[in-house]
Amino acid sequence: MxxxxxxxVLGALPTxxxxxxxxxxxIRFAPGGPFDQARALPADVVANLNAAYGLDRPLxxxxxxxxxxxxxxxxxxxxxxxxxSVTELIREGFPVSATLGAIAIxxxxxGGVGVGVVAALYRGRWIDHATVGLSVVAIxxxxxxxxxxxxxxxxxxxxxxxxxxWDPTSIRDxxxxxxxxxxxPLAYIARLTRASMIEVMRSAYVRTAFAKGxxxxxxxxxxxxxxxxxxxxxxxxxxxxMTMTGSLVVETIAGLPGIGRYLVQGALNRxxxxxxxxxxxxxxxxxxxxxxxxxxxxxxxxxVRLQA
Amino acid sequence: xxxxxxxxxxxxxxxxxxxxxQVEAVRDVxxxxxxxxxxxxxxxxxxxxxQLCLAVLGLLPPxxxxxxxxxxxxxxxxxxxxxxxERIAMVFQDPQTALTPHLRIGTQMAEVLVHHxxxxxxxxREAARAMLAHVGISDPDRCLxxxxxxxxxxxxxxxLIATSLLCEPQLLIADEPTTALDVTVQAQVLELLARLxxxxxxxxxxxxxxxxxxxxxxARIVVMYAGRVVEEAPADALFRGPRHPxxxxxxxxxxxxxxxxxxxxxxxxxxxxxATERFPGxxxxxxxxxxxxxxxREDPAMVALDDGRRFACHAPLSA
Numbered sequence: 001m002x003x004x005x006x007x008x009v010l011g012a013l014p015t016x017x018x019x020x021x022x023x024x025x026x027i028r029f030a031p032g033g034p035f036d037q038a039r040a041l042p043a044d045v046v047a048n049l050n051a052a053y054g055l056d057r058p059l060x061x062x063x064x065x066x067x068x069x070x071x072x073x074x075x076x077x078x079x080x081x082x083x084x085s086v087t088e089l090i091r092e093g094f095p096v097s098a099t100l101g102a103i104a105i106x107x108x109x110x111g112g113v114g115v116g117v118v119a120a121l122y123r124g125r126w127i128d129h130a131t132v133g134l135s136v137v138a139i140x141x142x143x144x145x146x147x148x149x150x151x152x153x154x155x156x157x158x159x160x161x162x163x164x165x166w167d168p169t170s171i172r173d174x175x176x177x178x179x180x181x182x183x184x185p186l187a188y189i190a191r192l193t194r195a196s197m198i199e200v201m202r203s204a205y206v207r208t209a210f211a212k213g214x215x216x217x218x219x220x221x222x223x224x225x226x227x228x229x230x231x232x233x234x235x236x237x238x239x240x241x242m243t244m245t246g247s248l249v250v251e252t253i254a255g256l257p258g259i260g261r262y263l264v265q266g267a268l269n270r271x272x273x274x275x276x277x278x279x280x281x282x283x284x285x286x287x288x289x290x291x292x293x294x295x296x297x298x299x300x301x302x303x304v305r306l307q308a
Numbered sequence: 309x310x311x312x313x314x315x316x317x318x319x320x321x322x323x324x325x326x327x328x329x330q331v332e333a334v335r336d337v338x339x340x341x342x343x344x345x346x347x348x349x350x351x352x353x354x355x356x357x358x359q360l361c362l363a364v365l366g367l368l369p370p371x372x373x374x375x376x377x378x379x380x381x382x383x384x385x386x387x388x389x390x391x392x393x394e395r396i397a398m399v400f401q402d403p404q405t406a407l408t409p410h411l412r413i414g415t416q417m418a419e420v421l422v423h424h425x426x427x428x429x430x431x432x433r434e435a436a437r438a439m440l441a442h443v444g445i446s447d448p449d450r451c452l453x454x455x456x457x458x459x460x461x462x463x464x465x466x467x468l469i470a471t472s473l474l475c476e477p478q479l480l481i482a483d484e485p486t487t488a489l490d491v492t493v494q495a496q497v498l499e500l501l502a503r504l505x506x507x508x509x510x511x512x513x514x515x516x517x518x519x520x521x522x523x524x525x526x527a528r529i530v531v532m533y534a535g536r537v538v539e540e541a542p543a544d545a546l547f548r549g550p551r552h553p554x555x556x557x558x559x560x561x562x563x564x565x566x567x568x569x570x571x572x573x574x575x576x577x578x579x580x581x582x583a584t585e586r587f588p589g590x591x592x593x594x595x596x597x598x599x600x601x602x603x604x605r606e607d608p609a610m611v612a613l614d615d616g617r618r619f620a621c622h623a624p625l626s627a
Contacts, residue, residue: 068384202369210367210419212471213393213399222419223408302410302455
C-alpha cells in the first residue's frame with residue numbers, strides 16, 4: 001500500500017511536468033500579450049515592461065527560469081495584479097474556493113447517494129420520476145441563472161440570507177453559493193447512483209440475499225450499496241477538482257474572494273504566470289483525487305488490487 | 309416415508325407484460341413435494357423452471373404477475389415469504405455471481421443466523437464454521453475469512469449450500485446447482501445433496517435441464533415444456549416407459565455410457581414455441597413425431613393415472 005502510493009505520487013510528477021510544458025507554450029503562442037490595451041502603449045514602454053518581466057529573453061530561457069522558480073515553490077509574479085505574486089493570489093483565494101467546494105461536494109455526495117438509492121428502490125413510482133426529472137433541471141440550469149434566482153428569493157424577497165458578500169465566520173454567507181455549487185453534482189450523483197443501484201438490485205447476489213430472507217434494510221445497506229457506489233467514486237475525482245478550484249460565475253456574482261475567476265481572467269488577460277499557476281493547482285488536485293478514488297474503489301471492491 | 313406435503317403448488321401462472329403481448333413464463337403448473345422427498349424438475353432452457361422456483365419463494369421481479377396457490381407446510385400463500393431463508397432455502401445456478409463480492413464468507417453466512425435465529429455474531433460464525441466442515445470444506449476457518457473471488461466454483465457452491473442449510477430448512481430448492489461446475493465437482497455436489505437429504509430428512513426440489521443430474525437423486529420427476537408440466541412420474545417408471553413424446557426424446561438424447569458410441573449425438577430438432585406465441589394446440593406439436601391432427605387444434609389436458617403418473621398428450625406412448 002505504502003509502496004503503491006509512493007510509486008503513484010512519483011509517477012504523477014512527469015504528468016505534471018508535461019501539463020506545465022504544454023500549457024506554458026500554448027499560452028505563449030496565443031496572439032497578444034499581457035500589456036496589450038485598447039490604445040497601444042509607446043514602443044519604449046512595452047520594451048521596458050518586457051525587459052522587467054523577462055519577456056525579451058528567448059522563450060526556452062523563460063521556460064527554464066519558470067521551471068527553476070517552480071521547483072523552489074515560486075509561481076512567479078502576476079502580470080495583471082501588480083505587486084502580487086501568483087503564489088500570494090492563490091494562497092489567499094484557494095482556501096475560500098476550496099472550503100466552499102468541499103462543503104458543496106460533501107453535500108452533493110450525501111444527498112445524491114440518498115436520493116439515488118430511494119429513486120432506485122421506488123423505480124417507476126412518482127418519487128423516481130420526480131428525481132429523474134428534477135435532476136435534469138438541476139444539471140441543465142446554469143449557475144448564472146440559479147444563484148441570482150436564489151438570491152432574489154431568499155435574499156431580496158424573504159430577507160433570510162445575504163445575496164452576496166463574504167465573512168468567513170458567517171455561515172449565512174456560505175449558503176447560497178454552496179447550494180448553487182452543489183446542485184449539479186448532487187443531481188449527477190443521484191442519477192449515477194440510481195442507475196447502478198437498479199443494476200445491482202437485479203444482480204444474482206442480491207437475489208441470494210433476498211432468498212436468505214434478510215430484511216430490505218440489510219440487503220440495501222450491506223449487500224447492494226457498496227458496489228453501487230463504484231461509478232460515483234469514479235465521478236468524484238473530476239467533480240472535486242472542478243468544484244474546489246472555484247467557479248468564475250458563482251464567485252463573481254456572490255462577491256467571493258476565491259480563485260474561480262483567475263483561470264478565465266488570466267487566460268483572457270494573457271496573465272501567463274497566473275494561468276499556469278491555476279493549471280498546476282487544478283491538475284494537482286485532479287491527479288491526487290484520481291489516486292484517492294483508486295484507493296476508494298479498492299476499498300469498495302476487494303477484487304481490485306492496487307498494484308504499482 | 310411420510311406422505312405429508314411440505315410444498316403444494318396449484319395452478320401457478322407467471323406472466324410478464326411484454327411489448328408483444330403477455331409473456332407467459334409458467335402456465336398452470338401444479339406440483340407437490342412431500343416431507344423428506346426429492347422431486348426433480350427437468351426441462352430445456354426457457355421452459356419456466358427458474359420462474360417456477362422464484363414464484364414459489366416470492367422472489368419474482370416486481371413486473372411479474374403471479375396467479376395460483378403456493379402452500380408451504382399447510383400455511384397459505386404469502387406465508388412462504390415469512391419462512392424464506394429459514395424453512396425454505398434456495399441455491400441458485402451460478403455460484404460465481406450468487407455471493408456478494410465485497411463481503412467475507414463469514415459475514416454472508418453468519419447474517420442468516422443472526423437475522424432468523426437472533427443469535428450473537430460469534431455464535432453464528434461458529435455455526436457457519438461447523439456447517440462449512442459438514443459440507444466438506446477442509447479449512448473452514450480460512451474459508452470464513454475469504455472473499456468469494458478467492459474461492460473456486462465448487463467451493464462457492466458448497467458455501468451457498470452450507471448457507472442455505474444454516475437454519476435447517478425443511479425444503480431446499482436447488483435451481484441448476486451443478487450446471488456451472490466441472491463434471492467432477494458436479495458429482496461431489498450431487499453426492500452432498502443426497503447425503504444431506506438422508507441425514508436431515510430435508511425435502512429437495514432439484515431443478516435441472518439435465519436428466520442425468522436429476523436421475524440419481526429424485527424419486528419423482530416432473531418434466532416441463534414451454535412453461536407447463538407435460539409429464540410426471542416416479543423416476544424409474546419415467547426412464548423405463550415415458551408416456552409423453554417429449555420425455556422420450558429427452559431420454560433418447562442422453563448419452564448412453566454402456567452403448568456403442570454413435571456417429572452423431574441424438575438431438576431434438578426445432579425449438580420450443582416463443583413465450584408470446586398463441587396457438588390452440590399442444591406446444592410440442594411442431595417437434596413431435598407422433599403428432600396427429602387433433603394435437604394442432606386442441607391443447608391436451610392432463611391425464612392422471614392411479615400409480616401417481618400424469619401426462620398431457622393426445623397420442624401418448626404406450627406404457
